[in-house]
Amino acid sequence: MSERAELSQPLYGSDRPESAQREAFGSGEFPVAVYGLGKMGLPIATVFGEATGAVTGVDVDESVVDTINDGDCHVTNEPGLPEAVADLVDAGSLSATTDAVRAAEQARIHVVIVPTLVTEDDRPDTSVVTSVARDVARGLSPGDLVCIESTLPPRTCRDVVAPLLRYESGLDGDDFGLAFCPERTKSGRALADVRGTHPKVVGGIDAESTRAAELVYGELTTNRVIPVSDTTTAEAVKVFEGLYRDVNLALANELARFTDELDIDVREAIETANTQPYCDIHMPGPGVGGHCIPYYPYFVLNWLETPAPLLATAREVNDATPAHVVGLLEGKLDGHGKTLGGSTVVVLGLTYRGGVAETRASPAIDICRTLADRGATVYASDPLVDAEGVPATWVHHDEVGQIDADAVILATDHEEFESLDWRSFPRSSVVIDTHDVLDADRIGRDVYVVGRGD
Template sequence: GVKAAELADVILIAVPTLVENGKPKIDAVKDVAEEISMGIKRGDIVITECTMPPGGTESLIPLLERSGLKLGEFGLAHAPERVSTGTAIADMTKKYPKIVGASDSDTLEAVIGLYEAINEKGVIPVSSIKAAEAVKVFEGVYRDVNIALANELALWCEEQGLDVYEIIRAANTQPYCHIHLPGAGVGGHCIPVYPWFIISSAKRNMKLLKTAREINEEMPKHVVELLVRAMNESGIPMKGSKVLVLGLTYRGGVKEFYNSPAIKIIEELKKLGFVVHAYDPLCSEEDAGIFGVSWKSDFEDIDAIVVATDHREFREINLEEVAKKVRHKIIVDGRRVLDREKALELGFVYLGVGCVSG
């Protein structure tokens, strides 16, 4: 708040930046900028660390100048977080160099000194605040497009009776090939959001970025389509059948639900008349209630299992014990965490993203 700004020489802004209807939503950042404007002093430096749409940090200047100071009397910089949920401290101090762009050379020098003191990997200064913003956004866009490529190739492998994971592993032994892994969808506050920071500000039609978003957003529905296929091939009616969704969080090892593929998977399952249960080692019965499903930590009388999240604990599931408890042996593995060979050996129908042959 104002008091904190008065006491500080350097103010870091790190609040969520979101997307609403394909447009960046940085209201929280603006609220902070407006509040601290009443406390900043000559010589202070304001740094945005949250991922910003290119141009977003500089849009704060009029708010900050409500302090009565002009830009130059205070410094402005962008130094985007390059961290993952669950490993933030290690990431920011030991894993990646810090990207920094600033409003002037003196501010840049000061901010470089600040981050060099805490980051073992050093600092990479860039030419402007907007360039620093673009660096972080590009990182996320690359991952989104690469995952979309993996997902598209996975769909082709399903048609051809091939295992996309086997092929990607082999292809990636070539140093110029870096195909990501396909899966049930892309979630979180980062990868599904950042492409819109580019798309929304572009003067041209960003076809590739839009297509990548469409592909990745369709993957949860595709997982459900695989289940429908398995149910039909097994002659089991969908209406009233019990499905256990393994995983509610958007990725393994992290309790975060924002944009989780499990949300769409559960919605689609309900539309088809399935009775949906869920289990997640990081969650509780109350969390399942948020998704509108009942909590179930065993496999008793389950008709189908759908893996939505790649939690490490799921790799340790004893399929022999599961086979004794389920009513029907159907697995749709959206994250390739269960032992496919073992599942087939035990008589399960096993369909995975990028691998549907038995």
């Protein structure tokens, strides 16, 4: 244990008045280590830095560490984050290192925000979290608090993390605290979300862990803190939020398939149905992507023994939606006397969401693959990422109109596509809009909108 940790007062198990502990937290007497400085980790470290003035960020990527220590920000499209990082580094309130054990030795509060992966056969892989937990354990001191913000399959803290921390540190279970405190953030607004857009959920491995975590996050957020019964309940809260969205989106994407047979605007029907207070159907799209929602169902399906057929079906519906979009295009081309095989198709957008440079599980990439598999010549354009690893020829969005395209699919609603000269595309081009953002009158051509029709 370092001199700094020896001199600092414990948080977990402290007999000091709560007001004194809160004051100590704000004055930096509880040094914080944040493990993982990615899209969510850096905003979390930043807000801890603002609250305590004593944060060390840990990351395995040396270039990330060097960038932060230079006062720069490697995370893009997060309003206010570059300025906040620069100010904190300049003030000495935030630094970064690759030495996780050393950071753990100096910290009283340990915040883990690294990814939980899914294997090729769709099974949860907690190896990154457990690897970090081993490093934390090697520097863990009595009175420390470990907060896991990474999304985990329910029971992971109880059955995996807590025993690992005890074994690797040599400490007893009542020597340190462990709480699950899930991040509830969204790319593009992470800093605001951490500061308090949503209530913060905390659940400890024991009552003292919950109390300590509630104190910490009560000082961190402007919103309320919701303590729950235990770590497993808190883990379930985060997973259930994702499951709700996946199932709801599957419903919306399935309803959209009735558009042509019923000859109705399904989006209009959904919007009107949602005026009833017990109805909250999402809007359809090209599928479900990102690093969260497509993976959380497997934290239940391939982790617990209880069957979950609804979750499995929702995954099947959402996974099949990109192919459904291609099927719509194929039908429209057929109506123009063309076949999909041999046609030239421009796909606008490769990321899973507009304004976010993230391609994990992106429906847009699945659309490209399906098109290529069916014999189309595919061009793709995205202002944030290139087409590396995608069966498509990348083209700058200012130049897509030069392509003699038989069809255009708007797969991601990037703002940059609003300024495209749509009239430069051949008049006969079929246009599929998966997000309902194109104005047919403005672009001067017919548009087929997923869930709305022609």
